[in-house]
Amino acid sequence: MIIRFTILVDYVEENFLLFKNILLEWEGHLLFKSMTNIASEMLYNRAKTEKDLISIKINQSKYPYVISEIYAVSFMTIIQNWISKKYDYDKEDLFEIFNYIIA
Numbered sequence: 001m002i003i004r005f006t007i008l009v010d011y012v013e014e015n016f017l018l019f020k021n022i023l024l025e026w027e028g029h030l031l032f033k034s035m036t037n038i039a040s041e042m043l044y045n046r047a048k049t050e051k052d053l054i055s056i057k058i059n060q061s062k063y064p065y066v067i068s069e070i071y072a073v074s075f076m077t078i079i080q081n082w083i084s085k086k087y088d089y090d091k092e093d094l095f096e097i098f099n100y101i102i103a
Contacts, residue, residue, distance in 0.1 A: 008039075009091050012079060020083050032076060039072035040065070054102050074101070 012019050022031050044065055047058035054071055061067045075098065081087050082094060089097075 009094050036072045036076045040068045044068040052102050
Protein backbone atom coordinates (compact mmCIF):
# COMPACT_ATOMS: atom_id res chain seq x y z
CA MET A 1 0.00 0.00 0.00
CA ILE A 2 2.72 2.44 0.89
CA ILE A 3 4.17 1.97 -2.58
CA ARG A 4 1.00 3.37 -4.16
CA PHE A 5 1.02 6.37 -1.85
CA THR A 6 4.72 6.80 -2.60
CA ILE A 7 3.85 7.03 -6.28
CA LEU A 8 1.14 9.59 -5.49
CA VAL A 9 3.40 11.73 -3.32
CA ASP A 10 6.20 11.55 -5.90
CA TYR A 11 3.77 12.67 -8.59
CA VAL A 12 2.50 15.54 -6.46
CA GLU A 13 6.07 16.59 -5.71
CA GLU A 14 7.04 16.50 -9.40
CA ASN A 15 4.00 18.64 -10.24
CA PHE A 16 4.03 20.65 -7.02
CA LEU A 17 3.26 24.04 -8.53
CA LEU A 18 0.31 22.67 -10.46
CA PHE A 19 -1.15 20.96 -7.40
CA LYS A 20 -0.51 24.01 -5.25
CA ASN A 21 -2.27 26.32 -7.69
CA ILE A 22 -5.22 24.02 -8.25
CA LEU A 23 -5.66 22.40 -4.84
CA LEU A 24 -5.37 25.58 -2.82
CA GLU A 25 -7.57 27.74 -5.03
CA TRP A 26 -11.32 28.06 -4.57
CA GLU A 27 -12.01 25.19 -7.01
CA GLY A 28 -9.50 23.01 -5.19
CA HIS A 29 -12.24 21.06 -3.52
CA LEU A 30 -12.95 19.37 -6.88
CA LEU A 31 -9.40 18.05 -7.16
CA PHE A 32 -9.38 17.11 -3.48
CA LYS A 33 -12.61 15.16 -3.93
CA SER A 34 -11.28 13.39 -7.02
CA MET A 35 -8.03 12.48 -5.30
CA THR A 36 -9.94 11.28 -2.25
CA ASN A 37 -12.17 9.09 -4.43
CA ILE A 38 -9.12 7.52 -6.08
CA ALA A 39 -7.44 6.89 -2.73
CA SER A 40 -10.65 5.45 -1.29
CA GLU A 41 -11.01 3.03 -4.20
CA MET A 42 -7.37 2.00 -3.79
CA LEU A 43 -7.91 1.27 -0.10
CA TYR A 44 -11.21 -0.53 -0.65
CA ASN A 45 -9.85 -2.76 -3.42
CA ARG A 46 -6.60 -3.46 -1.60
CA ALA A 47 -8.50 -4.55 1.50
CA LYS A 48 -9.88 -7.50 -0.46
CA THR A 49 -6.43 -9.10 -0.73
CA GLU A 50 -4.23 -7.67 2.03
CA LYS A 51 -4.02 -8.24 5.78
CA ASP A 52 -2.58 -4.95 7.07
CA LEU A 53 -4.34 -3.10 9.89
CA ILE A 54 -6.36 -0.79 7.62
CA SER A 55 -7.44 -3.64 5.35
CA ILE A 56 -8.56 -5.66 8.36
CA LYS A 57 -10.57 -2.74 9.72
CA ILE A 58 -12.16 -2.14 6.32
CA ASN A 59 -13.05 -5.83 5.93
CA GLN A 60 -14.44 -6.17 9.45
CA SER A 61 -16.63 -3.10 9.13
CA LYS A 62 -20.32 -3.20 8.37
CA TYR A 63 -19.57 -0.14 6.20
CA PRO A 64 -16.29 -0.91 4.42
CA TYR A 65 -16.61 1.80 1.78
CA VAL A 66 -17.21 4.48 4.43
CA ILE A 67 -14.14 3.32 6.37
CA SER A 68 -12.12 3.46 3.14
CA GLU A 69 -13.30 7.03 2.59
CA ILE A 70 -12.37 8.05 6.13
CA TYR A 71 -8.81 6.82 5.66
CA ALA A 72 -8.62 8.35 2.17
CA VAL A 73 -9.71 11.77 3.44
CA SER A 74 -7.07 11.51 6.15
CA PHE A 75 -4.32 10.69 3.66
CA MET A 76 -5.41 13.40 1.23
CA THR A 77 -5.67 16.00 4.01
CA ILE A 78 -2.09 15.22 4.98
CA ILE A 79 -1.01 15.70 1.36
CA GLN A 80 -3.03 18.92 1.03
CA ASN A 81 -1.48 20.30 4.21
CA TRP A 82 1.96 19.32 2.93
CA ILE A 83 1.32 21.18 -0.33
CA SER A 84 0.10 24.28 1.53
CA LYS A 85 3.25 24.14 3.69
CA LYS A 86 1.21 23.68 6.85
CA TYR A 87 3.53 20.75 7.51
CA ASP A 88 7.22 21.44 7.15
CA TYR A 89 8.10 17.86 6.23
CA ASP A 90 9.85 16.36 3.26
CA LYS A 91 8.26 13.53 1.31
CA GLU A 92 10.22 10.91 3.26
CA ASP A 93 8.48 12.17 6.40
CA LEU A 94 5.12 11.69 4.66
CA PHE A 95 6.05 8.11 3.80
CA GLU A 96 6.93 7.52 7.45
CA ILE A 97 3.59 8.98 8.54
CA PHE A 98 1.69 6.83 6.05
CA ASN A 99 3.65 3.75 7.15
CA TYR A 100 2.78 4.46 10.76
CA ILE A 101 -0.91 4.80 9.92
CA ILE A 102 -1.13 1.54 8.01
CA ALA A 103 1.21 -0.53 10.19
